[in-house]
Amino acid sequence: MPREWVVAMKRVFADLHLQLNPKDTLSISRTVAKSASFGYHLIAVPLPVDFRAEEKEKLAKICNNVEVDFVSRVDLRAKSRDQLVSQLRKLRRKYEIICVSCDSKEIARQAAKDRRVDLLNFPSVDYKRRFLDRAEAELICSSLAAWEIDAKPLFLLEGPARIRFISTIRREVSVAKDFRIPIVLSSGITDDSLLRKPGEMAALAELLGLDEVTALEAVSTAPVSIVKRNREKLGSGFVAPGIEIIKEGNDC
Amino acid sequence: MKRSKRRYLLLQFDADGTLSQREFIDAVWGSITRLYGESGASSTNLSLINYNEERKSALIRISLNALQSVRASLALITRIADKKASVHVIRISGTIKSLEEKTKQ
Numbered sequence: 001m002p003r004e005w006v007v008a009m010k011r012v013f014a015d016l017h018l019q020l021n022p023k024d025t026l027s028i029s030r031t032v033a034k035s036a037s038f039g040y041h042l043i044a045v046p047l048p049v050d051f052r053a054e055e056k057e058k059l060a061k062i063c064n065n066v067e068v069d070f071v072s073r074v075d076l077r078a079k080s081r082d083q084l085v086s087q088l089r090k091l092r093r094k095y096e097i098i099c100v101s102c103d104s105k106e107i108a109r110q111a112a113k114d115r116r117v118d119l120l121n122f123p124s125v126d127y128k129r130r131f132l133d134r135a136e137a138e139l140i141c142s143s144l145a146a147w148e149i150d151a152k153p154l155f156l157l158e159g160p161a162r163i164r165f166i167s168t169i170r171r172e173v174s175v176a177k178d179f180r181i182p183i184v185l186s187s188g189i190t191d192d193s194l195l196r197k198p199g200e201m202a203a204l205a206e207l208l209g210l211d212e213v214t215a216l217e218a219v220s221t222a223p224v225s226i227v228k229r230n231r232e233k234l235g236s237g238f239v240a241p242g243i244e245i246i247k248e249g250n251d252c
Numbered sequence: 253m254k255r256s257k258r259r260y261l262l263l264q265f266d267a268d269g270t271l272s273q274r275e276f277i278d279a280v281w282g283s284i285t286r287l288y289g290e291s292g293a294s295s296t297n298l299s300l301i302n303y304n305e306e307r308k309s310a311l312i313r314i315s316l317n318a319l320q321s322v323r324a325s326l327a328l329i330t331r332i333a334d335k336k337a338s339v340h341v342i343r344i345s346g347t348i349k350s351l352e353e354k355t356k357q
Contacts, residue, residue: 154328155328155330156290156330193266193330193336193338194330194338195338196327196338196340197340197341199323199341200323200324200326200327200340200341201327203320203321203323203324203326203327204327204328206320207287207320207321207322212320216323239349
């Protein structure tokens with residue numbers, strides 16, 4: 001079998017939430033190198049809204065050195081629906097991944113129905129501000145967004161706090177399954193000692209109530225398809241999903 | 253009675269300083285017990301086959317049915333004997349022989 005086929009068939013693993021300081025290149029290069037050795041092919045670091053394009057390229061270069069694909073991501077924290085819409089309008093074409101931190105019900109609902117949003121993230125341990133109920137799920141399933149779960153609280157919490165976290169996520173996973181919402185499992189780590197291999201992340205996803213196939217998809221197919229779709233859209237020839245300008249000019 | 257299927261896991265741990273065999277296996281059992289309770293831990297049929305303090309590696313045997321539970325428990329280890337640590341699964345195999353062959357490759 002040709003080697004390229006084997007590579008093409010290999011599952012691509014992604015971690016879309018490495019919460020690192022984008023200006024601390026030393027920590028980023030250490031974490032990215034570790035991610036590469038663990039088998040990740042795609043990583044994303046949340047960047048500030050005003051992050052310069054040259055600095056973005058610098059990060060991409062660090063990742064390319066260890067054969068990891070860098071994805072630019074921005075986390076939006078809006079105070080009102082209008083502010084969120086305006087941020088989305090301004091930033092959609094600048095970043096490959098847009099994640100909305102749903103700190104209020106108003107923001108959660110708006111983010112769920114907006115097709116420009118890629119990921120929805122809910123506050124990990126503030127259970128009064130987790131808005132993934134059936135109404136929210138119905139809105140998400142009619143848009144393109146996926147639900148992002150951070151694994152970080154699993155590492156940091158202990159005892160009753162971890163029990164409550166697992167039980168809340170399991171309840172929300174069952175709602176997400178009913179509405180077939182794509183689930184993305186990210187690490188959400190701030191320190192490279194908490195980085196885990198994709199297989200271990202999939203095992204944690206199973207602990208959170210996902211079945212074997214969905215658990216693996218949560219660290220591979222689901223995040224990769226979001227990045228692929230957005231890169232296609234951000235490309236210069238994109239017209240509509242499935243329609244692309246291949247050649248322009250008089251000789252067409 | 254049919255013998256239950258087993259899996260051998262080659263583990264590698266990162267830790268500040270060295271860890272004794274007792275500290276390591278206590279941390280593994282502790283994590284499984286915290287996550288799945290004593291009943292769940294007993295069904296893993298976990299046993300330590302080999303431990304190498306210098307190479308920071310260990311070989312454990314578990315029941316196949318408990319593979320994902322053990323992997324999740326190992327992933328959640330963040331401290332061993334008050335030292336920052338993490339445990340990673342390097343290889344999984346059905347027999348020690350094939351595990352050694354895979355590791356050599």
